[in-house]
Amino acid sequence: MPDHSSSPVLQPVKIGDLSLRNRIVMAPLTRSRSDDDGVPPAFAADYYGQRAGAGLIISEATNISPQAVGYALTPGIWNDRQVEAWRPIVQAVHDRGGLIFLQLWHTGRISHPDLQGGEPPVAPSAIKPVGQAFTKDGMKDHVTPRALETDEIPGIVEDYRRAAANAKAAGFDGVEVHSANNYLLEQFVRDSTNQRTDRYGGSIENRLRFPLEVVDAVVDVWGAGRVGIRLSPATTMPGETPLDSQVMDTFGIYIDALSQRGLLYVHDIEGVTQETRDADGVDFSALRQRFDGAYIANNQYTLDLAETVLEKGDADLFSMGRPFIANPDLVERLRTGAPLAEAPKAYWYGGGSVGYSDWPAMPGDRD
Numbered sequence: 001m002p003d004h005s006s007s008p009v010l011q012p013v014k015i016g017d018l019s020l021r022n023r024i025v026m027a028p029l030t031r032s033r034s035d036d037d038g039v040p041p042a043f044a045a046d047y048y049g050q051r052a053g054a055g056l057i058i059s060e061a062t063n064i065s066p067q068a069v070g071y072a073l074t075p076g077i078w079n080d081r082q083v084e085a086w087r088p089i090v091q092a093v094h095d096r097g098g099l100i101f102l103q104l105w106h107t108g109r110i111s112h113p114d115l116q117g118g119e120p121p122v123a124p125s126a127i128k129p130v131g132q133a134f135t136k137d138g139m140k141d142h143v144t145p146r147a148l149e150t151d152e153i154p155g156i157v158e159d160y161r162r163a164a165a166n167a168k169a170a171g172f173d174g175v176e177v178h179s180a181n182n183y184l185l186e187q188f189v190r191d192s193t194n195q196r197t198d199r200y201g202g203s204i205e206n207r208l209r210f211p212l213e214v215v216d217a218v219v220d221v222w223g224a225g226r227v228g229i230r231l232s233p234a235t236t237m238p239g240e241t242p243l244d245s246q247v248m249d250t251f252g253i254y255i256d257a258l259s260q261r262g263l264l265y266v267h268d269i270e271g272v273t274q275e276t277r278d279a280d281g282v283d284f285s286a287l288r289q290r291f292d293g294a295y296i297a298n299n300q301y302t303l304d305l306a307e308t309v310l311e312k313g314d315a316d317l318f319s320m321g322r323p324f325i326a327n328p329d330l331v332e333r334l335r336t337g338a339p340l341a342e343a344p345k346a347y348w349y350g351g352g353s354v355g356y357s358d359w360p361a362m363p364g365d366r367d
């Protein structure tokens with residue numbers, strides 16, 4: 001088998017004040033194994049601990065409040081029971097010398113009344129998304145959301161602040177603000193989903209106001225050096241296109257503001273997550289150059305592609321999602337050129353430890 005031990009992607013690197021064992025990041029992966037109260041299971045400690053060979057783990061998207069929930073069986077970080085359940089999960093990663101950030105999530109309109117106590121989900125504007133929500137009773141059509149009142153928005157910022165503080169109490173090394181894939185923050189950023197006429201809509205500055213208020217609240221708690229953000233400038237999720245009439249202007253100004261705040265990293269989904277690396281009208285290299293911190297590139301990366309992009313200086317870290325599902329020791333496999341296992345989609349969402357924390361490491365590996 002080819003030996004890639006000397007690959008620059010697999011060498012230790014310093015990002016801000018964090019020392020990473022390599023440049024491979026485990027991308028956030030929703031696995032829907034939490035209970036109805038948003039408490040993650042004990043066996044999530046096995047799952048995340050087994051994957052501590054990544055330079056950095058980003059947790060599955062985690063709801064900041066009951067209102068944030070948009071998928072059944074996803075975890076939360078708004079109450080003490082959830083914090084207590086996260087603590088041993090984080091510890092398992094630390095015990096193996098790994099680092100783990102929590103991804104902070106509010107799904108906005110990508111939800112369903114079944115997940116909202118019968119009420120419609122909230123959004124910047126009352127615009128129904130295409131597609132369906134994952135509820136306890138299976139997939140159900142999205143509904144028209146309720147547009148948030150201006151005076152409700154500061155309360156959501158406070159929900160983020162509390163969730164960020166809870167993540168700190170649980171022992172995480174930092175947090176990633178989920179501003180991608182047309183969830184609540186991106187719904188505010190995009191002019192197709194934000195048609196507000198108050199100070200949170202209209203101009204680019206106004207559309208960025210709420211996401212930046214969230215970032216500022218989270219930075220208050222953690223300091224900018226432990227806060228990253230996930231963006232998806234080229235996404236077409238959940239299926240409407242185009243989402244934005246001025247995408248390079250919008251994201252250029254967004255990234256400038258994030259850079260000014262000294263954020264640790266921007267984590268870009270290049271193209272449409274899972275589907276394609278084509279990024280119609282989006283120049284990721286140009287966006288990256290506007291950001292002074294680290295840049296995590298994502299979407300369909302292989303070790304080969306990561307090496308090429310690192311050599312060009314176009315990214316610092318590379319996140320991989322699907323390959324981590326069935327390969328707990330993914331970095332070891334990349335190092336040794338060992339074949340990668342593939343998880344059937346039936347194991348992606350829902351269920352117990354089977355297809356989740358029972359994927360074996362290679363024989364002879366530390367697991």
Ligand SMILES: Cc1cc2nc3c(=O)[nH]c(=O)nc-3n(C[C@H](O)[C@H](O)[C@H](O)COP(=O)(O)O)c2cc1C
Pocket residue numbers: 027028029030031059060061103178180181230269273274298299300301319320321322323348349
């Ligand atoms: C099962 C599954 C769950 C995902 N959950 C999340 C999530 O919670 N948060 C997020 O930002 N992206 C999520 N994604 C997107 C991945 O982080 C990543 O962008 C995508 O898998 C493309 O990277 P890859 O080609 O290395 O798999 C998920 C993807 C998959 C396959």
